[in-house]
Amino acid sequence: NIVLTQSPATLSVTPGESVSLSCRASQSISTSIHWYQQKSNESPRLLIKYASQSISGIPSRFSGSGSGTDFTLSINRVESEDFSIYYCQQSYSSLFTFGSGTKLEIK
Amino acid sequence: EVQLQESGPGLVKPSQSLSLTCSVTGYSITSNYWGWIRKFPGNKMEWMGYISYSGSTSYNPSLKSRISITRDTSKNQFFLQLNSVTTEDTATYYCARSSGYYDASFAYWGQGTLVTVSS
Numbered sequence: 032n033i034v035l036t037q038s039p040a041t042l043s044v045t046p047g048e049s050v051s052l053s054c055r056a057s058q059s060i061s062t063s064i065h066w067y068q069q070k071s072n073e074s075p076r077l078l079i080k081y082a083s084q085s086i087s088g089i090p091s092r093f094s095g096s097g098s099g100t101d102f103t104l105s106i107n108r109v110e111s112e113d114f115s116i117y118y119c120q121q122s123y124s125s126l127f128t129f130g131s132g133t134k135l136e137i138k
Numbered sequence: 139e140v141q142l143q144e145s146g147p148g149l150v151k152p153s154q155s156l157s158l159t160c161s162v163t164g165y166s167i168t169s170n171y172w173g174w175i176r177k178f179p180g181n182k183m184e185w186m187g188y189i190s191y192s193g194s195t196s197y198n199p200s201l202k203s204r205i206s207i208t209r210d211t212s213k214n215q216f217f218l219q220l221n222s223v224t225t226e227d228t229a230t231y232y233c234a235r236s237s238g239y240y241d242a243s244f245a246y247w248g249q250g251t252l253v254t255v256s257s
Contacts (some may be wrong), residue, residue: 074247113255126185
């Protein structure tokens, strides 16, 4: 199985700050990584696919980068609505896996 | 607009089977890929499996002996059955659609349904 390790587990920031969330794969997965946001009591929302491809309707402050084993989700100037949990998911292998999530909380 | 809605019992007894339905509107399940994903208490997410546009299936090997995903194209629904459940299967269950035939991100999700396994 491909293990995805997300760090940090929790990130405390002030609105207006810019942040980077990390997802590291246990083996090279090219760019087959996708990022989701999940707010409390809601279903996950796709933010970025294939490492850096933007999704229609997602604010431009969200961006993704990386390839191989190291990937980053960046949020430029965090807004109050961004405080939630973020997951990465890989589709390189036929056994899809998710990271354990990063919780973005208000400092 | 594609919409997905899970339904099924919220409480299942240990050793019994968990059965959920995903009803889809706005898009035919004979196109694309349709999956089940669950989120455990404590936030761990697990992909369970999918059924394709053709009816072929793929399952998480950790569940392979217990899981079955089927469909009814006339009702535009697909189903999850998980046998011999334990308390470890307590989770919120989501159905989802892949973004494309060659795109294994999940762009569309149901609202999720909490299933508790308890006697």
